[in-house]
Amino acid sequence: MRATCIQLFYSMKNLTYLLFLVMLIVSSCHKRELANSGDSIDDLAKRALAAIASNDIKNLDALRINRDEFKKYLWPEFPASKNHVPFDFAWDNLNGKTIKGMSRALSDIGGQEFKLLNVTFEENDDPYSSFVIHTRTVLHVTDPDGKQKQIKFFGSIVERNGEFKFLSYRD
Numbered sequence: 001m002r003a004t005c006i007q008l009f010y011s012m013k014n015l016t017y018l019l020f021l022v023m024l025i026v027s028s029c030h031k032r033e034l035a036n037s038g039d040s041i042d043d044l045a046k047r048a049l050a051a052i053a054s055n056d057i058k059n060l061d062a063l064r065i066n067r068d069e070f071k072k073y074l075w076p077e078f079p080a081s082k083n084h085v086p087f088d089f090a091w092d093n094l095n096g097k098t099i100k101g102m103s104r105a106l107s108d109i110g111g112q113e114f115k116l117l118n119v120t121f122e123e124n125d126d127p128y129s130s131f132v133i134h135t136r137t138v139l140h141v142t143d144p145d146g147k148q149k150q151i152k153f154f155g156s157i158v159e160r161n162g163e164f165k166f167l168s169y170r171d
Helices: 002-028 041-053 057-062 067-077 087-109
Strands: 115-121 132-134 137-142 148-151 157-160 163-166
Touching (some): 041 087, 041 115, 041 163, 067 087
Antiparallel strands (some): 115 137
């Protein structure tokens, strides 16, 4: 009888451990809705600084909302979408300004390495029903000489379901 109780205890302990592992694996397999999104504002900012340091416009571009994400997740909640503004007009306008902003950022500070201190925003957040826009992003950094600087090439950051991406870069 004693041996049976001990075997039952260990089998329950193993089952609990197995269940815990399965839950851990399932919870870590969260499929991102926003491709290449950051896990936090700081994570996104650090990845942007790495792209700037390596003059990598492709990676910098991957950190922003793409056309499909804009159309699927953001556009339906923007007031302009309800006021008969064509989607293509809104996207082309945002996209054009953002491409100029990325190019300007790389032209002005590309190849330089910065250490992120923190991220602030010059305007209040814009909350929508399924996302928040953090507006007029400012990266507070130190340069290789230890001087503190502010980098203001980033426009807004979208936060959706714990994922973070740039909506725009300032032109």
